[in-house]
Structure formats: structure tokens, C-alpha cells
Amino acid sequence: MQKKMVKAVKIAATAHYVPQRIVTNDELSKIMETSDTWIQQHTGIKTRHYALDENTSDLCAKTAVKLLKEAQLPATAIDLIIVATITPDALTPATAILVQQKIGADAAVAFDVNAACAGFVFALNTAEKFMRQGIYKNALVIAGEVNSKMMDFQDRTSTVFFGDGAGGVLLSAVDDPAQEAFVAQELATKPAPEVIHSGRIPHVTQVSAQNYPSLDAFYQDGHAVFDFVITEVPRYIQHFLHINNVSLEELGLVVTHQANLRLIEGIAHKLALPLHLFAQNVVYYGNTSSAGIPIGLDLALKDGRGHKGLSLLSGFGAGLSYGSILLDLSHVGNH
Structure with a gap:
């Protein structure tokens, strides 16, 4: 073909x-x-x-x-x-x-x-x-x-x-x-499997009729997550923009992982960007894990934001896994 x-x-x-x-x-x-x-x-x-x-x-x-x-x-x-x-x-x-x-x-x-x-x-x-x-x-x-x-x-x-x-x-x-919507993207992982984990399935310890699969509940080390996000994520975003020759002033919308509002405020402060540029759907939807970024993106576009300038999506979570995508959203919908 x-x-x-x-x-x-x-x-x-x-x-x-x-x-x-x-x-x-x-x-x-x-x-x-x-x-x-x-x-x-x-x-x-x-x-x-x-x-x-x-x-x-x-x-x-x-x-x-x-x-x-x-x-x-x-x-x-x-x-x-x-x-x-x-x-x-x-x-x-x-x-x-x-x-x-x-x-x-x-x-x-x-x-x-x-x-x-x-x-x-x-x-x-x-x-x-x-x-x-x-x-x-x-x-x-x-x-x-x-x-x-x-x-x-x-x-x-x-x-x-x-x-x-x-x-x-x-x-x-x-x-x-x-x-074209895609301007640049980068993915990364930093192995730290104990910081956040969910649904671990233990191995069997013996051959027994009582064996039955089970899994554990969600766990996170809140302090470790906070430290990683506040120190590493702003630095990573700055580096990502720098290697793609994009300035912070070119951003019209920033949609980070919606972990909690205090972390979003911290990232905005570290980047010296106004908070109003950031999606903040976490306030009424909570931390929806991987869904937080696309929910924030949709809400922003429906509110008339994101069509001007570049939009930055930046996610971070268990693994530790993190990544960013720069988008030109000027042609989404009727634009």
C-alpha cells in the first residue's frame, strides 16, 4: 500500500x-x-x-x-x-x-x-x-x-x-x-517507582487453592511529589521552551497536570507567568489524573482561550513520567 x-x-x-x-x-x-x-x-x-x-x-x-x-x-x-x-x-x-x-x-x-x-x-x-x-x-x-x-x-x-x-x-x-497543530514535543522518565503507585499485584508465595489475585489502593508520597513538581517541572518547562526557541511571552495558554491548585500556583510563580494563563479545572473537578489536561484544554477552548499564541501542555506523574507538547490551536473548531 x-x-x-x-x-x-x-x-x-x-x-x-x-x-x-x-x-x-x-x-x-x-x-x-x-x-x-x-x-x-x-x-x-x-x-x-x-x-x-x-x-x-x-x-x-x-x-x-x-x-x-x-x-x-x-x-x-x-x-x-x-x-x-x-x-x-x-x-x-x-x-x-x-x-x-x-x-x-x-x-x-x-x-x-x-x-x-x-x-x-x-x-x-x-x-x-x-x-x-x-x-x-x-x-x-x-x-x-x-x-x-x-x-x-x-x-x-x-x-x-x-x-x-x-x-x-x-x-x-x-x-x-x-x-498544523503540533509545534514541538518531548517526553521523559525519571525512575522513582515508590513515589506514586497504584494497583500493584503481588506474586504468589505458594501453590495453593486459596491463591486469588488482589491489588492495592492508590498511594503517593505527597512531599516527594510536591518537591519534584516545584523544583523540577518549572526547570524542565524552561529547558523545553529554550531548545525549541520559544519564549514564555509567546504562550497564550498553559495546561499543566491538574494535581492541585497550590502546585499550579507554584509553577506559575517559578516561571513568572500570570496565573490567568493556566487552566485551573482542578478547583471543581479535583485531580482527574491523566484526564486533567484534556479537560482543561477543552474548557479553555470553549471559553475562547487558546486560539492566540502557543499553548503548552505539560504533564507529570508516576514513574516519574513527564512530558510537554507545544500546540498551535488557532485552527481548532471554527478558528
Whole structure:
């Protein structure tokens, strides 16, 4: 099969979905030792959404339907689906395959990416590379998490941060180079597997009829995460921009991982950038792990932000995995 040279990869649509059930800080304070005052002071989070009757594939599929509607494409036009998640419906099959089935994207190839809270950046980078091959025309890149099902509700230091949700983009290969969305990207890992982990599956210790698989709840070393983000992430962003000859003044939108508002404020301060340039969906959605960046991107674009200047997506999470993508979003939607 002869490949056609791809002249540009554009973002044809953005969308997100969160469950209806809103959980307040006061509600959490009734089942664990915390308070609305403490949570807001330390995290800036006011509410989060929980998927009480939906799983990760449901959230992602509903996001996919929104993307298809916005891009005015049928599901049969999709030939690639990548889902970023650390809270899959199951270890196998991939959550992306369940999404494929639910939306009827019969012609697509589908698989998952696991890079924790940097997952969407990794998945978007991967999808862009696939699109350059000239084989794939339309791709869904979705990050979805049902973090609530992985929380230890006795662990107030972690549970109060997290919420559930999904967000994503629809990429299309186009012939007009002026519609190119991707300016630069970089991925990195710094092995530190004990800082954040979730769903560890222990090995068996004997051959026994009582053996049965089990996994552990989400855990993070909050202090180590805070130190890494405040010290390493701003330095990494500055280096990333420098090697791509982009100044901070050229940024019109910054969407970092939505860990908590205090970390976003810290990054803004270290970069000497105004806070209003940063997505802050963590306040009402909580930390939605890999979904935080695409949710923030969609909200910003729907609010009329991100169409001017360059947009920086920067994710960081367990691994430690981190990465950034510079986008030109001037042609998303009707722009």
C-alpha cells in the first residue's frame, strides 16, 4: 500500500465528560478526618465528581461521542483510538477496545497508554507519530479515569485530591500545512517507582487453592511529589521552551497536570507567568489524573482561550513520567 505524505495533523475537536455526582469537601469530612477549610487551604479543591454507576470506558465513550459530534464525523471514519488511563475497566482487554465497541468504530485499531498523570501527553505524542505515517486519517485520543474506585478512603492525604472524568481530542490528517497543530514535543522518565503507585499485584508465595489475585489502593508520597513538581517541572518547562526557541511571552495558554491548585500556583510563580494563563479545572473537578489536561484544554477552548499564541501542555506523574507538547490551536473548531 502506497502511503500518502501527511502535510499536517490538526486538532479537529476537543471534548470532555464528567459524571453527574458531585462530592463536596464537607461530604468527605463526614467519612474521614478532614474539613472543607483544610482541603481548600492545602489543595484549592472545592468539589470533585465521582462515577458511581459508570466505569472508565463509559466516561471515555461519552467523550468520544462528543468529539465525533463536534467534528461532524461518523464513528466509522475513526481508524485509531488511544486511551490513556491508570484506572482501566480491566487489565485486559484494553479500555480503548471497549470504547471502540461502544461507539461502533469498527474500522479502528485501539490500544491503551499508561503514563499516569502524564498519560494524555504521552498518548497525544504517540497518536501524532502514527498520523505522520500516512495510514491513519482520523484518531481519537482520550484520557479517562475513575480514580474513586482505586482510593483508600481511610487515607485522607490522597483521597481528598481525586475526582473522576475524561477528556480528549480528535486528530485529523489534512493537506493544508497552515492547519498544523503540533509545534514541538518531548517526553521523559525519571525512575522513582515508590513515589506514586497504584494497583500493584503481588506474586504468589505458594501453590495453593486459596491463591486469588488482589491489588492495592492508590498511594503517593505527597512531599516527594510536591518537591519534584516545584523544583523540577518549572526547570524542565524552561529547558523545553529554550531548545525549541520559544519564549514564555509567546504562550497564550498553559495546561499543566491538574494535581492541585497550590502546585499550579507554584509553577506559575517559578516561571513568572500570570496565573490567568493556566487552566485551573482542578478547583471543581479535583485531580482527574491523566484526564486533567484534556479537560482543561477543552474548557479553555470553549471559553475562547487558546486560539492566540502557543499553548503548552505539560504533564507529570508516576514513574516519574513527564512530558510537554507545544500546540498551535488557532485552527481548532471554527478558528
